[in-house]
Structure formats: C-alpha cells, structure tokens
Amino acid sequence: MDEINSLMQGFGVALTLPNLGFMMVGLLLGILIGVLPGLGGANGVAILLPLTFSMNPTSAIIMLSCIYWGALFGGAITSILFNIPGEPWSVATTFDGYPMAQQGRAAEALTAAFTSSFVGALFAVLAITFLAPLLAKFALEFGPPEFFAVQMLTFCSFVGMSKEPPMKTLAAMMLGFALAAVGMDTVTGQLRMTFGFTEMLKGFDFLIAVIGLFGIGEILTTMEEGLAFKGKSARINFRIVWQTWGQLFQYWRTFIRSVLIGCWMGITPGGATPASFMGYGMARRAAKDKDSFGKGNVEGVVAPETAAHAAGTAALLPMLTLGIPGSPTAAVLLGGLLIWGLQPGPLLFVEQKDFVWGLIASMYLGNIVGLFVVLTTVPWWAAILRIPFPVIAPVIIFICAVGAYTVHSSITDVVMMLVFGVLGYLFKKLRYPLAPLVLALVLGDMAESSFRQSMLMSQGNVNIFYANWLVGGLMAVAIFLLFLPAWGALKDLLRKRETNAHLHQ
Amino acid sequence: MRIKTFALNRLLAALGMTAAFLGSSSAMAWEPSKPVEFVVPAGTGGGADQMARFLQGVIAKHKLMNQPLVVVNKSGGAGAEGFLEIKGAKGEAHKIIITLSNLFTTPLATAVPFNWRDLTPVSMLALDEFVLWVNADSPYKTAKEYVDAIKAGPDNKFKMAGTGSKQEDQIITVMLQKAAGKKITFIPFKGGGDVAVQLVGKHVDSTVNNPIEAEAHWRGGKLRALCVMDAKPLPYKKKVTAQQAWSDIPTCQSAGIDAEYVMLRGIFMPPGVSPEQVDFYVNLFKKVRELPEWKEFMEKGAFNQTFMTGKDYADWVARNEALHVRLMKEAGFIAK
Amino acid sequence: MNQETEGAGPGAGLRRRGPEAGVALLLLAGGLVVIYDSLRVGIEWADDGPRAGYFPFYIGCILVLSSGWTLARTLLNWCQDTTFFSQWSELRDVGAMLGPLTVFVAAVPFLGLYLPGALLIGFFMRRHGVFGWLTTVSVSVGVPVVFFLIFERWFLVPLAKGPVEAWLGF
Incomplete structure (x- = not known):
C-alpha cells in the first residue's frame, strides 16, 4: 500500500503546529466567504496571497485549500436561515433547509448540512487517495457528447417533481432557459437577445437571479405574514447536534448515493452546483414519502449537501492531475500553484510528492477541523434568527444588494436583483415553481453548448449520443428517469379510472 | 522697513520654491491613492487571468506598489464587458486592463463599440506564442x-x-x-x-x-x-x-505552413489619463520585468519577451489591428 | 375595478385573476421577444448542427404556448374567479417593504451602496421597530462600516461608492 505510506508522510508534513494554525485561519475566512453572497474563493486568495510568499508551498496550499473547505461549509448557513444561497451549490439546500428553519429546526438543519458536507468530502478524499490515477483516466473519457449526457441526466433526475400546475412549471423552466441564452453564444460568437444594450452582454448571472428570486422574494412573502421571521422559537443548545447525529444514520443510502453522484460530477468535471441538484432529485426519487420533500425533510438537506461537498472536493483531482479547474475557486487555487512554480499536470504526483500528499493529508485534517469549527458555531448562527425583524430584514436586503453588485461590479445587477425579487414574490403567490427556473438557468447554457459542440464533432449527426457505451448508457438512464414520473402518473390515472369505473357500476 | 521687506521677500521666495518643489514632485511621481483594479477581460484560469494573478502576486511580494492590485474578471461578451468598463472610466487612473487578442477580435466579430484607440496604451508585457x-x-x-x-x-x-x-x-x-x-x-x-x-x-x-x-x-x-x-x-x-x-x-x-501569429499580452488604461499616471505603470512593469520570478514565468510559458512602451507600442498595436482586420475579413468573421 | 367597493368586509383583497393575467402576459411577451431575436440569428439546423437561434426559438415557442394557456384560462374564467391573491392589508405590508426597497435600489446608482444601506436600515428600525435613536444610528451606521472594512479593506473588493465617499477621500 504505497498510498498509505505516502499519506502517512503527508500527515507528517501537514500536522505541524504552524500548519494547523494556517488551517484555522483559512477555514474561518472560508466560512465568512461562504456566508456572504458576493465573496468567493478568489477574494479569499487575494487577501492571503501576499502572506503566502514567505511560506513554503505546502503550508500555503493548505491555508488556501482550507478557504475552499470553509466556503463549502459556509454556503449552507444563509440558505438555511434566510433562504439566500451564499454560494450557487447551496441553492438545493434551501428547498428543505429553509422550511426546517421556519419550523424552528434551524439548528437541526445546520447540523445535518455540516455533517453531510463532512461525509461527502471525506469519501471524496478517500477516493482521491486510493483511486487518483484511475479517476483521472475516467475524466479523460468525457468529451462534449458525454458532458451533454450528464447535463441531460441532471435535468431528468429533477423534472417531474413539481406539484405546481404543469403549464406553469413549463413556463418557469422555459423562462430559465431563455434567460440562460442571453449574451454571447459560445459556439458562434453571436450576441443573442442583447438588443444593443451593453449591460446585457454578460447575460443573466445565476447568482443574481437566485439572490433576487429566493432572498428578496422570500422577504416580500414574509412581509405578508407579519413583521417577523418564523422559527424564532428555535431551541438552541448543543444537545441538538447529538440528537441530529443520531437521526442521520438512517439516511445511509442517501449518503452513499450523493457521495457517488458528487464524486462523479466533481471529477468529470460537472461541478458542485449540478451535483447538488442531482443529489436532491435522486433522493426525492428514491424516497417513499416524496411529498415531504420541500416541506422540511432532513433528507432534502443531507442529499444536496453531501453531493455538493463531495463534488467540490473531487474537483481538486482534475485540477491537480490535468490542470483543469472544476470550479472558479479551484481555478484560483490553480493560479496559486503556478505562482509557487508548481505546474499542475500528470507529473505533479511524481515530481512533487511531498506537496501533493501534504495537500491530500490536509484535506482530511481541514475537513475534520472544519466540521468541529462549524458545529461549535451552530447555536450562534441559529441565534441570528432572534434578532428583531426590523433590524435583520434591511440588513439582509443590504447583504443581498452587496452580493448582487459584487458578481460583476455592476449597478444594473442590483436593479436586476429587485426585478427578480418581485418576480420571485409573484411566482410564489401564483404557484409558479422556482426550482425548474433555477435549474434551467444553471444548466441551459452548458447543455446547449455541449450539444452543439457534439453536433460540430459529428457534423450534425445525432448518432454521436449513442456512439459508445459511456454516452449511450448515460443517455439511456436520463431518458428512463424522464419517463419514470410519466409512467407513475399514467399508472395512477389508470387505477383511478378503474376505481371510478367500479364505483359507477 | 527695508529689512522687513527683505525678510518678507525671502520668505515669499522660500514659499514659492517650496510650492514649486511640491508641485513638481507631485507632477513627477504620481502614485495610486487607492487599490488599483486590474481588469481581466476573460474568465478565471485562462492565460490572461494567470498572468494577471501572477502579476498581482509578485507586485505584492516585492512591494512594488503602495496600494494593492486587485484582479477583477469581466469576461462577458467575449471580454467586451471589461473593455467597455475601461472605455467608460474616463480619467480613472486606478484601473488597468490586460489584453488578449479579443481587443481586436471582439469588436470586429460582434460590432460592440470599442477600439484600442478608445484606451490609453501603457506597455506590452510579452507576446504569447501558439x-x-x-x-x-x-x-x-x-x-x-x-x-x-x-x-x-x-x-x-x-x-x-x-x-x-x-x-x-x-x-x-x-x-x-x-x-x-x-x-x-x-x-x-x-x-x-x-x-x-x-x-x-x-x-x-x-x-x-x-x-x-x-x-x-x-x-x-x-x-x-x-x-x-x-x-x-x-x-x-x-x-x-x-x-x-x-x-x-x-x-x-x-x-511549409504559412501560419505566423502571436498574441499581445499588453496593458491599457482608461482614456484621458495623464502622462505621469501612464509613466507610473510603465515603470512598475519595467521593475516587474527585472524580477527573477518574471523570468521564470516567461520561460515556463515560453513567451516572446518583446517589451514596448509609448509610440513603439501604439504603432505595434495599430499594425496588429490591421493584421486582424485582414485575417478576420478573409475568414469571414466580421459582423455585418 | 369594482372589487374595492364590494370589498369593504374583512375578507377584501386583490383578486387573483389580475396578477395571474399580468404575469402570464409578461411571460408571453418575453417569449415573443425570444422568438423575434432567434429569427434574427437563425433558427435552422445547418449541416454542422443547430444555429444560434435554434434552441431559443423553440424555448420561446413553448414559453408563448404555456403562458398563453394560463392567460386564456384566466380570461375565460374572469367572472367566475373568486379567489384572492392577497388581502389588502397584506399587500400594504408587502408595500411597506417593497417601497423602501425600490427607493434603496433607485438611490444606489447615485449614492453608492453604503449610504442608502445605512438609511434603509435606519428607516426600518425607526418605522417598524421600537429602538432608540442611539441604537438605530449605531446599527445603521455600523453595518455599512463593517461591510466597508470587510470588503474594501480586507478582501479588496471595491463596492459602489457615491459622492459622499468621494468627499471623504475613498
């Protein structure tokens, strides 16, 4: 077991007192970044970069990667407390996390989210430790048709779960796709739906739409129910952490499923955001009590958080072995590697053994320390809900506005946030579902470009989508998932007909 | 009385000299008074972004600037977002932009209204090879x-x-x-x-x-x-x-393949900045070029290390623009 | 608009049909815009795959059809509709948030984020809360100042600033 030896050496490198200190600094900064929408890993690296030059590269990367872990942990906090996703991959966490907070179960939701994050990351690191060369090879199998198949699969795992009127679900989804198409078309370089406005060039950013639809929309909806956030009565103590842990064991199937989805999406690299949606969709598909999802089911927090964190962690593998970043934060870490004179690529594991295994060891340690840090802060986060509404509501609006502004440093985006906020309120009142809109906005652009890249490769021949076992298998599963709910609905309908017929006789 | 006038004259003269000195020194050496935004008209992780983040790092490491340099990615519309921002920030000396070939290709292919002549050329850092x-x-x-x-x-x-x-x-x-x-x-x-x-x-x-x-x-x-x-x-x-x-x-x-092409990695500023402000950045990048880290970076990326400023640089950019117009016309990439 | 007169009782509110038709109409218009622009960039399937407008065209079509359906149903059932969108009192509460929020967003292009942020927080604390002037001022000034320190000083992320910040020398 070469890996175990190398890993033990890695622990030797990572487990020094100064390195543990750097880890704490990185984690705390990362949590702050994760909590505030609008701050990303790039900003964290920007402030720490000057400090890292006097360190050795291993300590530096440990500190910087801990920012990344911290941000993954922190993204869940505002999603659960205020329905505002701090990071794109925590959107799916709001679906059940926020209802839980409204029911006074904020602490439980936070504990579940943090623990799931930890489990997801832990298994992803284990995969990196023992399967790195194999996984890197697997990632190379993915060309445009395979990417499209994965995006199809994500999409299909999610559709058909809305309880809202079908025509409205369809309209919301199409609106998402249409918004995703605004801006420059990557394949032809043509501008679409910009109508000569330079503000439209950059398109509609996912984060701004989400801050508006979920964050501002939620505040407006809350206003109808009186000047207060529900869930003030949250019980706050450490016992909840233990109790929640006790419950979580029964979701072992969800954990395994989400870990697999996450690792796969991180490596290919599909990204943490689609992974979280797919994790949520699959968990709901598999659950017996499908109706409890979206109303505060712990499993609806566990599934997306595990998948997102597994994907976020696994995304470091293609970065290290292939030099392709699986996420923007990974891209900035990649920049960090280059500055220390480390060129990521297939040889990094050979040429920089100490560094790589130090980093992998720090992934274990960073996540353990991170879990400890966030769990101890659960009561404080939950206590934020006790701040009087007239104080917290305008502060949230201010934070949302700052978040929307920082995405592109653009004031137009703050206005867009307001527009999306009003839209979110109207949609919620008129029973248009938001999840399909958001999913379409995330996936629409990616799916369209991979589809058209595939078409360029095959010169317009659709056969490319079942040209080999990988893409064919993925597409088959996707189509199966797409028609599964239709089949279920048909069966229900037939059964109803039969019983009706019986009644009439 | 006379003595008094004399003293007064001397005082005035001294004041005048001080004023002149202060004036000239501030005219000679402009320095940024707040963080400088370093716009990258491309996404994170690409060549321009890597170079910008590298510059941010080494400038901070060697304390070449009294204010921090902050990298901001503005990749919308194939970089048009970033260039339009610089074009619009008239007279703002706390913004610089690094270019790739989209300085020429984006306005030609999409008809988004900007041109390098809308910006103030600072210096060429290197040419990227293909x-x-x-x-x-x-x-x-x-x-x-x-x-x-x-x-x-x-x-x-x-x-x-x-x-x-x-x-x-x-x-x-x-x-x-x-x-x-x-x-x-x-x-x-x-x-x-x-x-x-x-x-x-x-x-x-x-x-x-x-x-x-x-x-x-x-x-x-x-x-x-x-x-x-x-x-x-x-x-x-x-x-x-x-x-x-x-x-x-x-x-x-x-x-036997007639293909010759290099890509500009250069720095531009918004229009309407003073020559002193341009000089500050020219000197800054001259200092960066002397650093061992820069030389290592150049070798790793096998860059063509041509460095130009002032009129040479502007002339080179104009020639390169003409080349792009010709190439894009031949390829049929120009927006109608 | 006669529901105001008939709605003097406690159950009075905005009928659902108005907003329903409005949102559907908005989506319908959006769909038409998408179709219009897709026709401009080309909607056909060329020999090397779909053109830039191919997918948006069909997306626009489905958007028009689905929102058209909702619109048609609302209009057909216009008179039978008795459900309420919201009570007037509830809408007033929403307005109490939306009004200041809109003013805040409208002020941002001129004054930057910090000053309108402070005013928004101060306004809410005085208008809807029972806080003394001291608490109000310290919170409403404190929050933007903390953000200034975190974003501008620490993370080096410049936020929108207005004439007041310029006058203070930032």
Missing part, C-alpha cells in the same frame, strides 16, 4: 505529415479544439485550412485548459494551445508539439520533455 499540438499517440510526427493527412482526407475530417469563437484559435485554424486546402472542423470551448484536456482525451485531433496551457501535458508525454507559429524558433533551450526543449520545436513556416 503551438500546433497533436496527441502523442497520433501517427503525425511533423507538421508536414499532419497537413498532408488533412490534404489527403475529405473536408471536416479533422477536428480542432480552441478557445472561443471567431477568436485567435479559430483565426489560426483558418490559416491551417488555407495551407491544407481542406476544411477543418473547429470546436469552440470556454477555456484553454479544457481544450488541452480534450486533446489528451482524444476527442479532437489537434489544438493550437498557448505553451503554458499545454506544457504540463507535453512534459507528461501526452501531447506532441508539431510547430510554433512564430517567425523564428523559441529561445528556451532547457529540456522540458526527455528529448525536447521549447527551442527544438520547428517553425510552421519551415514546414
């Missing part, structure tokens, strides 16, 4: 063999992956098409890293990645470099792979 890469397992050992294979096959048999649409990679593809006389399928991707991996995974036949984007895979024995699109071979003689150094890659011209 290398024709194939997978190491492919049968083509030289550029000539590869082009002959393209010639022998039907149109669109060979697939080229590149960054963006109607930008530098596709312009070079059109040059290769002309050399081969056959169409090559161009498949645009978002970033240079993705492009290199698509070639390693054998989903495409070739790429024209910048050296820094493909170096790791080349060193790892996954890719083969066929030729470099510059007038003369690269100067870096240190071995990168077991057999080859950057300097061992022949020019495409020598293989």
Whole structure:
C-alpha cells in the first residue's frame, strides 16, 4: 500500500503546529466567504496571497485549500436561515433547509448540512487517495457528447417533481432557459437577445437571479405574514447536534448515493452546483414519502449537501492531475500553484510528492477541523434568527444588494436583483415553481453548448449520443428517469379510472 | 522697513520654491491613492487571468506598489464587458486592463463599440506564442505529415479544439485550412485548459494551445508539439520533455505552413489619463520585468519577451489591428 | 375595478385573476421577444448542427404556448374567479417593504451602496421597530462600516461608492 505510506508522510508534513494554525485561519475566512453572497474563493486568495510568499508551498496550499473547505461549509448557513444561497451549490439546500428553519429546526438543519458536507468530502478524499490515477483516466473519457449526457441526466433526475400546475412549471423552466441564452453564444460568437444594450452582454448571472428570486422574494412573502421571521422559537443548545447525529444514520443510502453522484460530477468535471441538484432529485426519487420533500425533510438537506461537498472536493483531482479547474475557486487555487512554480499536470504526483500528499493529508485534517469549527458555531448562527425583524430584514436586503453588485461590479445587477425579487414574490403567490427556473438557468447554457459542440464533432449527426457505451448508457438512464414520473402518473390515472369505473357500476 | 521687506521677500521666495518643489514632485511621481483594479477581460484560469494573478502576486511580494492590485474578471461578451468598463472610466487612473487578442477580435466579430484607440496604451508585457499540438499517440510526427493527412482526407475530417469563437484559435485554424486546402472542423470551448484536456482525451485531433496551457501535458508525454507559429524558433533551450526543449520545436513556416501569429499580452488604461499616471505603470512593469520570478514565468510559458512602451507600442498595436482586420475579413468573421 | 367597493368586509383583497393575467402576459411577451431575436440569428439546423437561434426559438415557442394557456384560462374564467391573491392589508405590508426597497435600489446608482444601506436600515428600525435613536444610528451606521472594512479593506473588493465617499477621500 504505497498510498498509505505516502499519506502517512503527508500527515507528517501537514500536522505541524504552524500548519494547523494556517488551517484555522483559512477555514474561518472560508466560512465568512461562504456566508456572504458576493465573496468567493478568489477574494479569499487575494487577501492571503501576499502572506503566502514567505511560506513554503505546502503550508500555503493548505491555508488556501482550507478557504475552499470553509466556503463549502459556509454556503449552507444563509440558505438555511434566510433562504439566500451564499454560494450557487447551496441553492438545493434551501428547498428543505429553509422550511426546517421556519419550523424552528434551524439548528437541526445546520447540523445535518455540516455533517453531510463532512461525509461527502471525506469519501471524496478517500477516493482521491486510493483511486487518483484511475479517476483521472475516467475524466479523460468525457468529451462534449458525454458532458451533454450528464447535463441531460441532471435535468431528468429533477423534472417531474413539481406539484405546481404543469403549464406553469413549463413556463418557469422555459423562462430559465431563455434567460440562460442571453449574451454571447459560445459556439458562434453571436450576441443573442442583447438588443444593443451593453449591460446585457454578460447575460443573466445565476447568482443574481437566485439572490433576487429566493432572498428578496422570500422577504416580500414574509412581509405578508407579519413583521417577523418564523422559527424564532428555535431551541438552541448543543444537545441538538447529538440528537441530529443520531437521526442521520438512517439516511445511509442517501449518503452513499450523493457521495457517488458528487464524486462523479466533481471529477468529470460537472461541478458542485449540478451535483447538488442531482443529489436532491435522486433522493426525492428514491424516497417513499416524496411529498415531504420541500416541506422540511432532513433528507432534502443531507442529499444536496453531501453531493455538493463531495463534488467540490473531487474537483481538486482534475485540477491537480490535468490542470483543469472544476470550479472558479479551484481555478484560483490553480493560479496559486503556478505562482509557487508548481505546474499542475500528470507529473505533479511524481515530481512533487511531498506537496501533493501534504495537500491530500490536509484535506482530511481541514475537513475534520472544519466540521468541529462549524458545529461549535451552530447555536450562534441559529441565534441570528432572534434578532428583531426590523433590524435583520434591511440588513439582509443590504447583504443581498452587496452580493448582487459584487458578481460583476455592476449597478444594473442590483436593479436586476429587485426585478427578480418581485418576480420571485409573484411566482410564489401564483404557484409558479422556482426550482425548474433555477435549474434551467444553471444548466441551459452548458447543455446547449455541449450539444452543439457534439453536433460540430459529428457534423450534425445525432448518432454521436449513442456512439459508445459511456454516452449511450448515460443517455439511456436520463431518458428512463424522464419517463419514470410519466409512467407513475399514467399508472395512477389508470387505477383511478378503474376505481371510478367500479364505483359507477 | 527695508529689512522687513527683505525678510518678507525671502520668505515669499522660500514659499514659492517650496510650492514649486511640491508641485513638481507631485507632477513627477504620481502614485495610486487607492487599490488599483486590474481588469481581466476573460474568465478565471485562462492565460490572461494567470498572468494577471501572477502579476498581482509578485507586485505584492516585492512591494512594488503602495496600494494593492486587485484582479477583477469581466469576461462577458467575449471580454467586451471589461473593455467597455475601461472605455467608460474616463480619467480613472486606478484601473488597468490586460489584453488578449479579443481587443481586436471582439469588436470586429460582434460590432460592440470599442477600439484600442478608445484606451490609453501603457506597455506590452510579452507576446504569447501558439503551438500546433497533436496527441502523442497520433501517427503525425511533423507538421508536414499532419497537413498532408488533412490534404489527403475529405473536408471536416479533422477536428480542432480552441478557445472561443471567431477568436485567435479559430483565426489560426483558418490559416491551417488555407495551407491544407481542406476544411477543418473547429470546436469552440470556454477555456484553454479544457481544450488541452480534450486533446489528451482524444476527442479532437489537434489544438493550437498557448505553451503554458499545454506544457504540463507535453512534459507528461501526452501531447506532441508539431510547430510554433512564430517567425523564428523559441529561445528556451532547457529540456522540458526527455528529448525536447521549447527551442527544438520547428517553425510552421519551415514546414511549409504559412501560419505566423502571436498574441499581445499588453496593458491599457482608461482614456484621458495623464502622462505621469501612464509613466507610473510603465515603470512598475519595467521593475516587474527585472524580477527573477518574471523570468521564470516567461520561460515556463515560453513567451516572446518583446517589451514596448509609448509610440513603439501604439504603432505595434495599430499594425496588429490591421493584421486582424485582414485575417478576420478573409475568414469571414466580421459582423455585418 | 369594482372589487374595492364590494370589498369593504374583512375578507377584501386583490383578486387573483389580475396578477395571474399580468404575469402570464409578461411571460408571453418575453417569449415573443425570444422568438423575434432567434429569427434574427437563425433558427435552422445547418449541416454542422443547430444555429444560434435554434434552441431559443423553440424555448420561446413553448414559453408563448404555456403562458398563453394560463392567460386564456384566466380570461375565460374572469367572472367566475373568486379567489384572492392577497388581502389588502397584506399587500400594504408587502408595500411597506417593497417601497423602501425600490427607493434603496433607485438611490444606489447615485449614492453608492453604503449610504442608502445605512438609511434603509435606519428607516426600518425607526418605522417598524421600537429602538432608540442611539441604537438605530449605531446599527445603521455600523453595518455599512463593517461591510466597508470587510470588503474594501480586507478582501479588496471595491463596492459602489457615491459622492459622499468621494468627499471623504475613498
């Protein structure tokens, strides 16, 4: 077991007192970044970069990667407390996390989210430790048709779960796709739906739409129910952490499923955001009590958080072995590697053994320390809900506005946030579902470009989508998932007909 | 009385001199008074972004500026977002932008209204090279063999992956098409890293990645470099792979392919800034060029280390613009 | 608009049909815009795959059809509709948030983020809360100042600033 030896050496490198200190600094900064929408890993690296030059590269990367872990942990906090996703991959966490907070179960939701994050990351690191060369090879199998198949699969795992009127679900989804198409078309370089406005060039950013639809929309909806956030009565103590842990064991199937989805999406690299949606969709598909999802089911927090964190962690593998970043934060870490004179690529594991295994060891340690840090802060986060509404509501609006502004440093985006906020309120009142809109906005652009890249490769021949076992298998599963709910609905309908017929006789 | 006047005169003179001194010193050495925004008109992880973040790092490390340099990515509309921001920030000396070829290609291909003449040229940092890469397992050992294979096959048999649409990679593809006389399928991707991996995974036949984007895979024995699109071979003689150094890659011209193209990595400022403010940045980048880290970075990415400022630089940019207009017109990439 | 007169009782509110038709109409218009622009960039399937407008065209079509359906149903059932969108009192509460929020967003282009942020927080604390002036001022000034320190000083992320910040020398 070469890996175990190398890993033990890695622990030797990572487990020094100064390195543990750097880890704490990185984690705390990362949590702050994760909590505030609008701050990303790039900003964290920007402030720490000057400090890292006097360190050795291993300590530096440990500190910087801990920012990344911290941000993954922190993204869940505002999603659960205020329905505002701090990071794109925590959107799916709001679906059940926020209802839980409204029911006074904020602490439980936070504990579940943090623990799931930890489990997801832990298994992803284990995969990196023992399967790195194999996984890197697997990632190379993915060309445009395979990417499209994965995006199809994500999409299909999610559709058909809305309880809202079908025509409205369809309209919301199409609106998402249409918004995703605004801006420059990557394949032809043509501008679409910009109508000569330079503000439209950059398109509609996912984060701004989400801050508006979920964050501002939620505040407006809350206003109808009186000047207060529900869930003030949250019980706050450490016992909840233990109790929640006790419950979580029964979701072992969800954990395994989400870990697999996450690792796969991180490596290919599909990204943490689609992974979280797919994790949520699959968990709901598999659950017996499908109706409890979206109303505060712990499993609806566990599934997306595990998948997102597994994907976020696994995304470091293609970065290290292939030099392709699986996420923007990974891209900035990649920049960090280059500055220390480390060129990521297939040889990094050979040429920089100490560094790589130090980093992998720090992934274990960073996540353990991170879990400890966030769990101890659960009561404080939950206590934020006790701040009087007239104080917290305008502060949230201010934070949302700052978040929307920082995405592109653009004031137009703050206005867009307001527009999306009003839209979110109207949609919620008129029973248009938001999840399909958001999913379409995330996936629409990616799916369209991979589809058209595939078409360029095959010169317009659709056969490319079942040209080999990988893409064919993925597409088959996707189509199966797409028609599964239709089949279920048909069966229900037939059964109803039969019983009706019986009644009439 | 007289003595008094005399004293007064001396006092006035002294004051005047001090004022003159203060005035001249502030005119001579402008320095930023708040953090400087370093706009990258491309996404995170690409060549321009890597260089910008590297500059941010070394400038902070060697304390070459009293205020921090902050990298901001504005990639919308193939970089138009970033360029329009600089164009709109008239007289703002706390903003600079790093360019790639989209300085020329984006306004030509999309008709978004900006031109380098709307900005203030500061200095050229380096020129980025382009290398024709194939997978190491492919049968083509030289550029000539590869082009002959393209010639022998039907149109669109060979697939080229590149960054963006109607930008530098596709312009070079059109040059290769002309050399081969056959169409090559161009498949645009978002970033240079993705492009290199698509070639390693054998989903495409070739790429024209910048050296820094493909170096790791080349060193790892996954890719083969066929030729470099510059007038003369690269100067870096240190071995990168077991057999080859950057300097061992022949020019495409020598293989009979008429493809010569380098990409500007230069700095521009908003319009309406004073010469003193431009000078500050010119001196800043002159100092950066002296650093050992910069030299190492240049070698790693096999850059062409041409450095220009002032009129030379503006003239070079004007010539390069004319070249792009010609190439894009030939390729039919100009927006109607 | 006669529901105001008939709605004097406690159950009075905005009928659902108005907003329903409005949102459907908005989506319908959006769909038409998408179709219009897709026709401009080309909607056909060329020999190397779909053009830039191919997918948006069909997306626009489905958007028009689905929202058209909702619109038609609302209009057909216009008179039978008795469900309420919201009570007037509830809408007033929403307005109490939306009004200041809109003013805040409208002020941002001129004054930057910090000053309108402070005013928004101060306004809410005085208007809807029972806080003394001291608490109000310290919170409403404190929050933007903390953000200034975190974003501008620490993370080096410049936020929108207005004439007041310029006058203070930032």
